Amino acid sequence: MSEYLQNLAVWDWLAFAALLLIVEVFGTAGCFLWFGTAAALVGVLLLIFPELTWAWQFTAFALLSLVTAWVWWRRLRKQPAAAGPRLNQRGSELIGGEFLLQEAINGGRGKIKAGDSYWLVNGPSLPAGQRVRVLGQQGTVLLVEACTVD
Numbered sequence: 001m002s003e004y005l006q007n008l009a010v011w012d013w014l015a016f017a018a019l020l021l022i023v024e025v026f027g028t029a030g031c032f033l034w035f036g037t038a039a040a041l042v043g044v045l046l047l048i049f050p051e052l053t054w055a056w057q058f059t060a061f062a063l064l065s066l067v068t069a070w071v072w073w074r075r076l077r078k079q080p081a082a083a084g085p086r087l088n089q090r091g092s093e094l095i096g097g098e099f100l101l102q103e104a105i106n107g108g109r110g111k112i113k114a115g116d117s118y119w120l121v122n123g124p125s126l127p128a129g130q131r132v133r134v135l136g137q138q139g140t141v142l143l144v145e146a147c148t149v150d
Contacts, residue, residue: 006054013043013057034072038064091119091142094134098147104128105144112142 020036042061046052052060094114102118103111105126111118112132123132123144132144 008046008054008057010043010047013039013046013061017043030072034068035065037068041068091137091140094119094142095136096134098131098133099144101126101128101130101132104130110144112144 017036017039020032024032041064099112101110102113105123108122110121120141121144131147133147134142136143
């Protein structure tokens with residue numbers, strides 16, 4: 001085994017990188033992505049400098065793993081959090097929007113079409129085809145009012 005490790009080739013590092021990236025696919029939240037990237041970079045280094053000893057290869061792998069993980073960590077810290085206060089509140093993006101009633105509101109219930117989805121709505125009695133504005137949301141039911149013509 002030690003003889004094998006002392007004679008690593010470019011293809012060994014690229015195969016190791018592929019293996020790490022395959023493991024990443026199964027849901028390690030980015031951990032193996034950076035190890036796989038580092039292994040691929042060591043393979044490229046070995047292609048450029050074929051005289052690299054196994055000790056330098058492993059040192060390069062360790063350092064590149066740390067550098068790639070650190071760069072990604074820095075990049076993530078600079079990005080604003082994508083998950084805002086409306087996380088997991090499907091339909092909240094419709095609040096304030098105007099839509100046509102697909103089914104008249106009778107007894108307080110009707111339907112609108114937003115995008116490719118139909119939504120139940122609560123509001124005053126209105127005919128189908130009336131333009132309504134979404135005021136709020138109660139669970140999966142949108143609260144609407146009739147739009148006034150300006």
